[in-house]
Amino acid sequence: xxxxxxxxAGDFVRLRGSETQANALAxxxxxxxxxxxxxxxxxxxxxxxxxxxxxxxxLLATGDxxxxxxxxxxxxxxxxxxxGLSSQVLAAGGEPLRLPIARDDxxxxxxxxxxxxxxEVVLTSAGISVGERxxxxxxxxxxxxxxxFWQVAMRPGKPFAFGARGAQLFFGxxxxxxxxxxxxxxxxRPALLRLQGRAIVxxxxxxxxxxxPARKEKGLTFFVRAAxxxxxxxxxxxxxxxxxxxxxxxxxxxNSLIVLGPELERAKAGDEVFVQPLDGFGT
Numbered sequence: 001x002x003x004x005x006x007x008x009a010g011d012f013v014r015l016r017g018s019e020t021q022a023n024a025l026a027x028x029x030x031x032x033x034x035x036x037x038x039x040x041x042x043x044x045x046x047x048x049x050x051x052x053x054x055x056x057x058x059l060l061a062t063g064d065x066x067x068x069x070x071x072x073x074x075x076x077x078x079x080x081x082x083x084g085l086s087s088q089v090l091a092a093g094g095e096p097l098r099l100p101i102a103r104d105d106x107x108x109x110x111x112x113x114x115x116x117x118x119x120e121v122v123l124t125s126a127g128i129s130v131g132e133r134x135x136x137x138x139x140x141x142x143x144x145x146x147x148x149f150w151q152v153a154m155r156p157g158k159p160f161a162f163g164a165r166g167a168q169l170f171f172g173x174x175x176x177x178x179x180x181x182x183x184x185x186x187x188x189r190p191a192l193l194r195l196q197g198r199a200i201v202x203x204x205x206x207x208x209x210x211x212x213p214a215r216k217e218k219g220l221t222f223f224v225r226a227a228x229x230x231x232x233x234x235x236x237x238x239x240x241x242x243x244x245x246x247x248x249x250x251x252x253x254x255n256s257l258i259v260l261g262p263e264l265e266r267a268k269a270g271d272e273v274f275v276q277p278l279d280g281f282g283t
Contacts, residue, residue, distance in 0.1 A: 019043060030199035052197040057094040058116035059085055062102045062109055062127035062136060063175065080248060081125040081180050085173070088184050091279050092192040094121070104133040106142075113139055120168060120195060123188065126175025129159045136172055137161065145170055153262060154221045156245035157183040177248035182223050182257070185278070205259065205274040208235035210267055214258065218265045225254035228275050230282075237275050255281045 019040075020026050026044060027037055033051070041049060059082040067076040069083065079101055086096035097119060102112040109127070116122045127136035128150060137150060140163055150161040150172065156179035161172030171188050173180040190201040208228055216222040228237040240253050257276040260267060267273055 028199070030197050032198065052195065055094045055120040055192055055195045056097060056118065057089045057121040057123060057192070058097045058099055058119040059089070059123045059125070060099045060102055060109075060112050060116070061125040062104065064104045064133075066101050068101060079125075081173075081175065081177055084177065084181060084248065084251075085123060085125065085184060088181065088189065089123075089192070092189045093196050094192045104135060106135045106139055109135050109139040110142055113143055117168075121188070121192065122168065122170045123184075124170075124172050125180055126173075128161045128172035128174065140170060140172075147172070152183075153219065154182075154186070154223065155217070156223065157186070158220075160187070162187065174245075176245040178225070178245045178251050181248075181251050185257070185276070186223070203276050203278075205276055206235055207272050208237040208258075208275045210258070210269055210271045210273045211236050211238040213267060213269050214239055214260060214273075215266045216260050216264060219262050221262050222258075222260040223276070224258035224260060225250045226256045226258045226275060227254060228256040228277070228281065235275065237273065254278065 026040060031037060033041075061079045061082045065077050066079045067073050069078055069080070071078075082098050086098060089096040097116070099112050099115065102109045104127070113122065113124075124136050127134045137147060140147060140161075143165070145163045145165045147161045147163040147170075151158055152160050156176060157174055159172075159174045159179075160183050161170070163170045169191060171183075171191075173183050173188075185203070193201040206228075214222075214224055216224075225240045225243060226237045227240055228235055230236075237256065237258055239258065240250050242250050244250065256278055259274045259276055
């Protein structure tokens with residue numbers, strides 16, 4: 001036998017307790033069970049651990065102008081909102097349940113909302129503004145659900161409603177696709193993560209250098225769809241070309257949101273701004 005290197009006592013020996021000490025906390029409450037966390041539990045011999053149930057989320061689109069995906073659209077608009085929102089629910093750990101489209105009819109909307117009684121969260125798309133045929137607010141009131149507010153000082157997403165009945169949460173999202181997705185990011189996603197016991201529910205705000213100027217209305221917080229990149233260890237960001245809240249393509253091409261506070265009217269190229277990364281950021 002030829003020994004090519006010295007061998008010290010204890011080399012390549014893993015001692016009992018070197019991974020986790022007796023009575024030490026291995027994973028704190030609220031930890032997301034990643035592959036590494038599951039591997040640690042297996043190593044510790046834990047076959048079963050208590051976890052939070054994935055929240056069931058009902059999604060209801062309202063409007064006479066809508067039709068289901070796959071149906072001949074004619075002069076109607078395909079309901080894309082609840083499909084995009086369902087994907088956001090899945091990414092946030094929830095279980096989406098798409099309900100059939102409800103027409104602009106108060107009794108029909110009430111029946112649809114009542115059918116979601118077993119869901120922990122209900123999301124509605126459209127029908128919460130001040131139009132003559134926006135019945136969601138009235139339907140919720142008839143079901144004993146009081147809204148705590150129904151407008152927020154932000155764009156996109158100013159028409160937004162929140163209410164609760166017992167432990168069940170109701171979120172009224174605007175009908176414009178981008179507005180609904182941005183409202184989901186700011187309000188619904190943190191709520192779903194909290195229902196799952198997560199300790200951290202807010203997305204981080206990162207500092208980035210603005211590459212193109214951005215203008216906004218003073219007094220409102222603007223969430224500008226943006227493309228953010230890393231170069232030489234720094235973040236650089238610029239708004240995507242089209243910011244119309246009715247264009248879902250502006251969210252599809254964005255990987256982040258530039259957050260401009262209510263005190264601002266404009267931001268110049270070269271200014272340092274805050275960006276909120278979205279799913280897919282950095283990929």
